[in-house]
Amino acid sequence: MVTALPMKTCVYSRRGCISACFRTSVLTVMVAFPTLAPSQPVILNEVVVTASRVPVPVTDVIADVSIIDRTVLDLAGQSSLRDVLAQLPGVQLSSTGSYRSSTNVYLRGAASSQALVLIDGVRVGSATSGSAAFENLPLDRIERVEVLRGAASALYGPDAVGGVIQIFTRDPVDTLQLSANTGAGSDGQFQAGASVRGRNGAIGYSLGLSKEKATGINVATNPAASSYNPDQDSFDVNSVDAKLSVQLSSQQALTLGVLQSKMNYQFDGTITPNPLGLTKWTTDAWRHATLRHASLKWDAQWSTRWKSSLIVGRSDDVSVNEYYRLADGAFNGRNQFNTRRTQTTWQNDINLGTDVLTALLENRTEAIDSTTNYSVKERDVSGVMLSYALNRPGWNALAVLRSDDNSQFGHYSNWALSGGYKFTAAWRAVASVGTSFQAPSFNQLYYPGFGSPTLLPQQNRASEMGLKYHHGAMSMAATLYHNEIQGFINPVTNVQNNLAVLRGLTLDMQARRGHTRYAVTYDYADPHTQPDGLRFARIAQNMLNLSAHHRVGLAELWGELKFSSDREDAKLVGTGRDVLPGYGLLNLGVNWKISRDLSALVRLNNVNDTAYVLANGYSMPGRNVLASLTWSL
Incomplete structure (x- = not known):
């Protein structure tokens, strides 16, 4: 059993060192996973789109990319997308507690606003905070996720400093598929969903519904804080997605996709002005968060060499806070921070032998509607991009050049150059x-x-180098990165520093032996400002994830281990604490195929009941379990 680990680094305001406790834990766990010899082939013909905006076999991808497919999402149980992302190399997060609450996702130590999030190619998120509401992205409605780590503004425009997270919603399939699921668990958890997918001639369709709710836990832990209320903070999420595709001809297709997820969750807080004179003890605070997304895509194959896609999309990020008197529900006020984005992207890909030339035009507007009076409430960004991908038997390369015109800040150009060389077959x-x-x-x-x-x-220059290995049932990757941000804006103080440096190392290993699959990822992250060497808040220098899946007959069993070193954060009111201790977590699960159409899943998270926090003053769930049944035809 894993217990919370008292991992210490050289703390606050200076870059830390890897503690002996952490090194010992890492070595102990790694010894338990012996070196594996490939025993059966893995499927390596998967393609990745996000790395270069065109489909590329995963074995030929130059960038540092991870894929989350439907198989992984099906085993997530009560976990949210944020928890699934946290299993990937180079990804860390912070959360204000509970199963669903405000979440920040950090790619390679970059701020949460520096991770660009797309749904089916259309940007989503808040223009006020700059980040996306990961807690409001329903797993049931997702087909696949691709995570691109590293600076990518040359490909995707502003904000892709730490990387890009692209979410693909459920697609139509060639044969009729019906599915339904339901589950229940700790802290009043309940979930249910249903979907239908299929095709009738040239028309493909997909429709899905899902619901999640829980009585939750008390998210605030510090009685001295102005927002503390020792109550259970519940949540309720209702989601729906639909996709309709029409094959107009052998060369033309239209796809319409919509997604809506509405979440209501309690949090601890008060409002100003305060007409009823409520205190933190007498206030019932609710956040109503809604994600709405719609896109229309036109794919056209104009010739054997030239194809294009036109995407017209819109996304709404709605965040409304309402405050009531706990005793009788009397209304005490509301505030809202809403964002509407519209986007048009026209991409043309021209095949020149084995090479690909890509030309892109893009326009995006973002407007805010808030009870807070912002002196400017709208801006427009237009961009043009050219890229050239060279593909040769032993090597490949990608050159990208992009220029964006921001209505507030004028023209900014970005470029990227990357290459890969295969010096053996593996x-x-x-x-x-x-x-x-x-x-x-x-x-x-x-x-x-x-x-x-x-x-x-903020402007930055990033570089990275890596080594990749693919052979039989094993794949490994090591990536060393360095990213310098000029004019860094401190997300806590909002002061513009001269320079920030994001540097680190990620290691990733996946293997299969017989009926067992293994995965190990390790991250060393050292984001800091210069010349003072101040560490970024809520970023652990060391993170280790291990998992093993084993099939026995009709059942699949798995375990997940996570170790994190300590992190720094703002001091709590009434305490002198500024370090979030390191921790270790163990998750276990089993998925049993009862019959051809029915399966049962049981997932036990935080088996060791570790008390840990990802943000000062906010708790995270202790030991919790969820059991569910899934029927599919």
């Missing part, structure tokens, strides 16, 4: 260098008492 070396930029969010510019309208865009 081993491959990769390297890349490029630039990115990020305009300040509306909060950073205009939020009363915090914003500064004189802030300028």
Whole structure:
């Protein structure tokens, strides 16, 4: 059994060192996973789109990319997308407690606003905070997730400083598929869902519904905090998605996709002004968060060499806070921070032998509707991109050039150059260098008492080098990265520093032997400002994830281990604490195929009942279990 680990580093305001406790834990666990010899082939013909905007076999991808497919999502149980992402290399998160609450996702130590999030190619998220609501993305409605780590503004425009997370919703299939699931678990958890997918001639369709709720846990842990209330904080999520595809001809197709997820969850807080004179003990605070997404895509094959896609999309990020008197439900006020984005992307791909030339035009507007008075409430970004992908038997390369015109900050150009060389059938070396930029969010510019309208865009240059191995049933990757951000805007103080450096190392190993699959990922992350060497808040320097899946007859059993070193955070009111201790977590599960159409899943998270936090003053769930049944035809 794993217990919370008292992992210490050289703490607060200086870059830390790897503690002896952490090193010992890592070595102990790694010894338990012996070196594996390949015993059966793995499927390596998967393609990745996000790495270069065109489909590329995973074995030829230069960038540092991870894939989350439907198989992984089916075993997630009560976990949310944020928890699944946290199992990947180079990904960390912070959360204000419970199963569903405000979440920040950090790619390679970059701020949460520096991870660009797409749903079916359309950008989503808040223009006020600059980040996406990962807690409101329903797993049942997702087909696949691709995570691109590293600066990618040359490919995707502003904000892709730490990387890109692209979510693909459920697609139509060629044969009729019906499915339904239901489950229940600890802390009042309940979930249910149903979907139908199929095709009738040239028309493909997919429709799905899902619901999740729980009585939850008390998320705030510090009685001295102004928002503390020792109650259970519940949540309720209702989601629906639909996709309709029409094959107009052998060369033309249209796809319409929509997704809506509405979440209501309790949090601890009060409002100003306070007409009823409520305190933190007498306030019932609710956040109503809604994600709405719609896109229309036109795919056209104009010739054997030229194909294009036109995407027109819109996304709404709605966040409304309402406050009531706990005793009788009397209304005490509300505030809202809503964002509407519209986007048009026209991409053309021209095959030149084995090479691909890509030309792209893109326009995006973002507008906010808030009870807070922002002096500027809308901006427009237009971009043009050219890329050229060379593909040769032993090596490949990608060159990208992009220019964006921001209505507030003018023209910014970015470039990227990457290459990979295969020096044996199994081993491959990769390297890349490029630039990115990020305009300040509306909060950073205009939020009363915090914003500064004189802030300028952050610009950075990133480089990385890696070694990849694919052979038989084993794949491994090691990536060393260095990213310098000029004019870094501190997300806590909103002060524009001269320089911040994101540097680190990620290791990733996946293997299969017989009926057992193994995975090990390790991250060393050292994001800090210069010249003072201040560490970024809520980022652990060391993170280790291990998992093993084993099939026995009709059952699949698995275990997941996570170790994290300590992190720094803002001090709690009434305490001198500024370090979040390291921790260890163990998750176990089993998925049993009862019959051809029926399966049962039991997932036990935090088996060791570790008390840990990802943000000062907020708790995370202890030991919890969920059991579910899934029927599929």
